Amino acid sequence: MKRQRTITQMREKGKTPEKQLSHEEILSLQEKDFRLLMLKMMQDIGNKLEAKMDNLQETLTKEIQDIKLKQEEMQNTITEIKNSLEAANSRIQEAEERISEVEDRLVEITDAEQKREKRLKTNEESLRELWDNVKRTNIRIIGVPEGEEREKGTEKIFQEIIAENFPNMGKESLTQIQEAQRVPYKINPRRNTPRHILIKLTKIKDKEKILKAAREKKQVTYKGTPIRLSADFSAETLQARREWHDILNVMKGKNLQPRLLYPAR
Amino acid sequence: MKRQRTITQMREKGKTPEKQLSHEEILSLQEKDFRLLMLKMMQDIGNKLEAKMDNLQETLTKEIQDIKLKQEEMQNTITEIKNSLEAANSRIQEAEERISEVEDRLVEITDAEQKREKRLKTNEESLRELWDNVKRTNIRIIGVPEGEEREKGTEKIFQEIIAENFPNMGKESLTQIQEAQRVPYKINPRRNTPRHILIKLTKIKDKEKILKAAREKKQVTYKGTPIRLSADFSAETLQARREWHDILNVMKGKNLQPRLLYPAR
């Protein structure tokens, strides 16, 4: 009787008494109790495994659900990115077209620039020729002290220079003076050399005759003091001549024998 | 015998008779039937749980498979996006370089512009000086009625004005007329004032003598009617003088005492 206990007695011990029943106890159970125990154990195993399975399912389903949510979120981000990238590509496309138009405009501007550059150069040359043309009947007298003209006038100084240096020259040249004046009009206080006197003659021949005579005489004077008579050139021609002289001097320094005295025009 | 039924009898009741067997029925089963029932129940539990597990596995594996497919698809999209973004960055890079070149070109153009602007200004000043130079032996006669020159010629009008206003002036000035004409060449029908007469003298001195005499006499006339004699300036110089007068008038209006009559040149 000691070993023959009822299930009821065993249940009083705890909630899961089955596992605690030893094999000996189970072997000593009455047939009826053994059968009830079997049914109970069968049910317990089923419940326990099903619960475990439900738990697993729940856990994994939750994980999968999270993954899917995250995936959806990422998919939305990707869609946004695709749209954003498409918009960026459109902007790039538009920017490229604008750049192309700008580049085309630059080519046009460069063409127009070159044409205008050429015209500007033509105008500058034309101006230089005009100035040379305007100045070609002029003689510059360099070295006559300032103030000499105050009493007798500038024209008279020129007449005196002709009389002093070229006494045999005809009177004609002297009556053909269109203009006689100091240049520039204002005295520059920072320069201590007298301003030039500019004589405009009517005939180019007269100018050439006087300058030729001056070159032959070598020393031209005004009241005994050396002065210089020179042709009058535009600022641009003087600049070109200076540059050309620099080149000639460099060539001479290198023992080259330049043939041209001035560049052909 | 009533309570001792066979499994076969029970099976005839339905497909899953076990669950419907009450504890009392199970307790009343013969030993052999109980044993068979136990084996059957054991097998059923195993099958049922395994089926459930297979079902779970299948469901979750399907879910995971879907996720992986979706993930692969997203990965492809991401790769595409990366490539597309890389291409976009290359285009941006290229566009930036083109913009830089354009900007460099603009700096060059701006430099060239400034140089050309300076040359253009120099040319304009040179032209203005040339025109002033060309016009500096000119006298403008303003107010002689149109048609007066028809019979006697324009030069004769000038000679009459000199004789009428400056009877003591030497004959020399009169023989030094290079040109005498109405300007402009065509009559503008919308202006009801007579065109000016332009006299080109040979010597600047003659022009100055005549204009000085005109200023001293104050009232110059042609056949008794007042006319004006004036120097001839380039359009640009006239424009500059007008602008300068505007400034002087504004200064006078503000009670300032401008010292300069004309801007220094």
Place this chain on the structure above:
Amino acid sequence: MKRQRTITQMREKGKTPEKQLSHEEILSLQEKDFRLLMLKMMQDIGNKLEAKMDNLQETLTKEIQDIKLKQEEMQNTITEIKNSLEAANSRIQEAEERISEVEDRLVEITDAEQKREKRLKTNEESLRELWDNVKRTNIRIIGVPEGEEREKGTEKIFQEIIAENFPNMGKESLTQIQEAQRVPYKINPRRNTPRHILIKLTKIKDKEKILKAAREKKQVTYKGTPIRLSADFSAETLQARREWHDILNVMKGKNLQPRLLYPAR
């Protein structure tokens, strides 16, 4: 006794003898062995299913883990892409602003271009007028053989032409020669026509008188050989006249009757 075998005996056959026990054998087991078998089978089912479940869990958890890792990796890539795209958009923004500035600059340059173009045109017209002004007292003599001037000078040729063709013309015109020279200064070896002789007179009236007389005489000669006397125009005016003649010729070719001989200036 044959059919009543012990579990121990059965176990000696192999490790999983239960499955190999037939129903008949199980039915013939002693009560004690049956009970032990039941306990064993119960435990085995539980273990087997739990193992299977653990295996499933492990497999799926591994799969999910892989997916999550991959997802994280993709998320990082997406974040990188977003940042990269943001950077690209900033660069595009900046590029667009640079393009806008460039476009604004181009508008400014185009405006400045148009203003300079206008000034350039004004200068060109002014230059053309100046040249025409400078040349308006000139007469061109076309057709006098080269070298004729060597002995007697260019001025003398002009005087001989006047004497030969217009014997009644006053001496005055002849004394008013400012300049007489071959143009251009250098002989062009590729042209086999003699260079023109350019005569600069002092008075425009004298030029007009001579050219009018030449038109009336129709045939002007030098030493009996036909030559031509013509007015002297700037290169630009000659070009404009040539173009205008082309238009007039086209109009005449179409039987149109152009009224204007030259465009109004």
